[in-house]
Amino acid sequence: MKYGRILTLMLALILAASLVPGVSASDEVSASDEVSGSASSSLGLGLEIPLDKDQAPDVLVAGHSWERARLNLENPGIETLHNITVFIEVPEGLEISIPSQPYLIKTEGQQITAEIGELDPGQSASLLLDIKPPASVEFKKEATFTIKTVYSGGEQQSKHTVSLIPPPSWLTYFTILASLLLFAGILAAFKRSGVLDLFSTVDLITIALLAAVIAVVFRYLSKLINLGWFDGLVIAIPTVILMIVALQLVRKPGTATLLFTCVLLISMVVWGSHIMWLGFYIAEGVVVDLLVILFGMDYADRRLTAVIYGISRGAVSTLVFYLLYAPVEWKISYAPWYIGLQLALACAGGLIGGLLGYDTAVKMSGARL
Numbered sequence: 001m002k003y004g005r006i007l008t009l010m011l012a013l014i015l016a017a018s019l020v021p022g023v024s025a026s027d028e029v030s031a032s033d034e035v036s037g038s039a040s041s042s043l044g045l046g047l048e049i050p051l052d053k054d055q056a057p058d059v060l061v062a063g064h065s066w067e068r069a070r071l072n073l074e075n076p077g078i079e080t081l082h083n084i085t086v087f088i089e090v091p092e093g094l095e096i097s098i099p100s101q102p103y104l105i106k107t108e109g110q111q112i113t114a115e116i117g118e119l120d121p122g123q124s125a126s127l128l129l130d131i132k133p134p135a136s137v138e139f140k141k142e143a144t145f146t147i148k149t150v151y152s153g154g155e156q157q158s159k160h161t162v163s164l165i166p167p168p169s170w171l172t173y174f175t176i177l178a179s180l181l182l183f184a185g186i187l188a189a190f191k192r193s194g195v196l197d198l199f200s201t202v203d204l205i206t207i208a209l210l211a212a213v214i215a216v217v218f219r220y221l222s223k224l225i226n227l228g229w230f231d232g233l234v235i236a237i238p239t240v241i242l243m244i245v246a247l248q249l250v251r252k253p254g255t256a257t258l259l260f261t262c263v264l265l266i267s268m269v270v271w272g273s274h275i276m277w278l279g280f281y282i283a284e285g286v287v288v289d290l291l292v293i294l295f296g297m298d299y300a301d302r303r304l305t306a307v308i309y310g311i312s313r314g315a316v317s318t319l320v321f322y323l324l325y326a327p328v329e330w331k332i333s334y335a336p337w338y339i340g341l342q343l344a345l346a347c348a349g350g351l352i353g354g355l356l357g358y359d360t361a362v363k364m365s366g367a368r369l
Helices: 004-018 169-193 201-225 228-250 255-270 277-294 303-330 336-367
Strands: 033-039 044-048 059-061 067-074 081-089 095-097 104-108 111-119 124-132 141-151 154-165
Touching: 044 141, 044 154, 067 081, 067 111, 111 124, 201 228, 201 255, 228 255, 228 277, 228 303, 228 336, 255 277, 277 303, 303 336
Parallel strands: 059 154
Antiparallel strands: 033 154, 044 067, 067 124, 081 111, 081 141, 095 124, 104 111, 141 154
């Protein structure tokens, strides 16, 4: 089969991502826990915060919404532990909320008391907490949860430390300003250099139609399918295909930048994209157009350059999103392994999209009158 290797590559990526190690709910004690106590049989304790494995562990960004945390308890001994009661002292400045659970739980100020009951040997239990970081902090600081468990025959105490990161407010304003300046600068450069005059009416219609498909159809399908980790791969392949098609059909300097600028404008109307996304969309096109110039005005005329353009677009868009826009706009600090995974998927999507886009563009170019 012509695209058998491509299908094999996609299946291999899915299998590899499914084997990415995560933290299991039954982990006894995390690296930032300090446990002390004495008893004939002790409890295994571990606090997971935030619970979302995609995010960096033990990191809370000030100004973010509620984060789900989970306290894991396990009886690793050979005797049943009776009358287990957990006391959790939440650091000052963090708001707490307790979701509905099958335990008797009381909160008083920053103190949480939960009656777990008994745990047989090898049995585990978990306690869910909702934590909201403060609106702002002046600088990065540590916050420590103190967890004390009391049960028949003994007691123990555990400390779990998390990092509070200040919200990057100055980055927010800087990013908005930089995006506006970049957008205005590109428009001014296009107008002054006369690049826009190079595009015919047919060229502009072609770019507008391709941009509409990317901004509306592909984005809607990605939201409808919702493949989780693989959303980036799903949207990258058809986006790169149409980008390569635009390069070969239009064959003008600035084609990729104009294409993604149109995608931006359509997205702002249809999906209400935030103004900070200006730089994100335009960066994809700028890097591709720079590569076109670097390769001697090669508009993806070779399979190799088509693949290079696709991979470059995927790498730039992923890094800009996860290293800049996610912490600035969403106040989320993603785990390095997750960023690496998404970068690999985006590059794989660029590779596959480049190969398919080259074949598609060649056929469409041959079909032109």
